[in-house]
Amino acid sequence: MSVLAELKQRHVAATETLNALKAKLKQKRLLLLDTDVAGYARSQGKTPVTFGPTDLVCCRTLQGHTGKVYSLDWTPEKNRIVSASQDGRLIVWNALTSQKTHAIKLPCAWVMTCAFSPGGQSVACGGLDSVCSIFNLNSPNDKDGNLPVSRMLTGHKGYVSSCQYVPDEETHLITASGDQTCVLWDITTGLKTSVFGGEFQSGHTGDVLRYVTYLFSAFTNVYLEMISAAFLASMFVLGFSVSINGSNSRMFVSSSCDSTVRLWDTRVASRAVRSFHGHEGDVNTVRFFPDGNRFGTGSDDGTCRLFDIRTGHQLQEYSRPHGENEVPHVTSIAFSISGRLLFAGYTMVIAMYGTLYWQRYVVFFSEWCFNSYRPSTVMNVYMYDALFTFQLKFLNQQVVLNLGSLQTSHYGRISCLGLSGDGSALCTGSWDTSLKVSCDL
């Protein structure tokens, strides 16, 4: 046999070996998932947490924004919150006293995200201007009475949808952007330290849609949207998300445009440590589990999932019941301080057709109908027992967080969630312009 013929034969054999190995590997991974966390917990004799109807109550309502609240963040110490709104302002609150300590007029009103620095001295925000702006809360106001921007972090080629300070570092933060990259910034110099991702730079059509939906949402209030045919807001704020590991601040996770989540080491920007597969739709929100060895995700496929960072395995899936034509997109998630509770904020999107854009178009109109007749059903926060997949019983479709009485419920979509530093309170921000703080009685 000639050398060439022999090589060809070996090539064919090697191809067959590789394919067989891939199939074996896939099978093995499936077998390894024979019990999820819920199965394991049950086998250890654990039972789901039970909540009474008044166990979680709303103890503060923070009023002051004149537009939809898009984002919120607590200080690591106990009581302060920064919120970002459609009204083009950041407000810093003392949640305990309900007082506003700062109302910051933003140079660009189209804000999407905000964050508090670890020491509580600064706040950061980002949005459609593709810039992350830093404000030092101790600076004197300028001649117009506004708090001046102390640093602008420029360089992203798309909107900034998520930002988070590196824990315990007042001078570093990470942003996630519609340009499909995450950037680690040095605030002192205003320069990029590292850029993560970027191989999907061009042509992601979902991106254009997010710009349009943000713009539309920014120009309408919650009532106007109910009577408009282009209720695009289901898409808005569902931008790329980032979460830094509280136990090892060199690691962070970011959602990617291909329904995956990536784990990054800030020392290695060239490639992700690992990709996590499982979701069947865009991943809108990611959040590290308190112990730093796992993280949770929320997606347009209507589910939240828990992943293990070391193996890449999906440990658990959380989903809520919904009608056949309804797709509850997850917009935000948070864990309680022990990790036992998972809070998931949803928006209800009705899918009428199978194809992507038709589906979304009809969704806008349908959501308007849905909203008019059953306003409370789109504004849901569900609380899951993270060890089991059961929704905790008292949270039902008619009530948001069952806050004791309907007067204390949000009447607009809940766009953001966050737990206080000591885990004693959950804050929810809504399109009804208010923030509410809830605690366990």
Add this chain to the structure above:
Amino acid sequence: MQTGSSGEVRSVVGATDTRGKHRISAELKRLEQETRFLEEEFEQLENWREHLLLVKSKLLINIETRPDPLLPVTNGPVNPTWDRWFEGPQESSGCR
């Protein structure tokens, strides 16, 4: 070498393929390298079965030992500052 939608690799080395032996040799090396990576991953999976059991048990221990103010019943010391949300205002100007 082509990859189908299921991730399967199809050999395009046909009987009438006239590409040089160097090119085929290079492709063969790539296939063999990928096979080695996958074999390593397969071995690691065996270890991961134990690891996953450990992960789940650690998750359970972790969750149950950390005091959580939002749970109706929690282990560990209760921090009195958790109740600050239910304390009245510091000023008594409202109480006339």
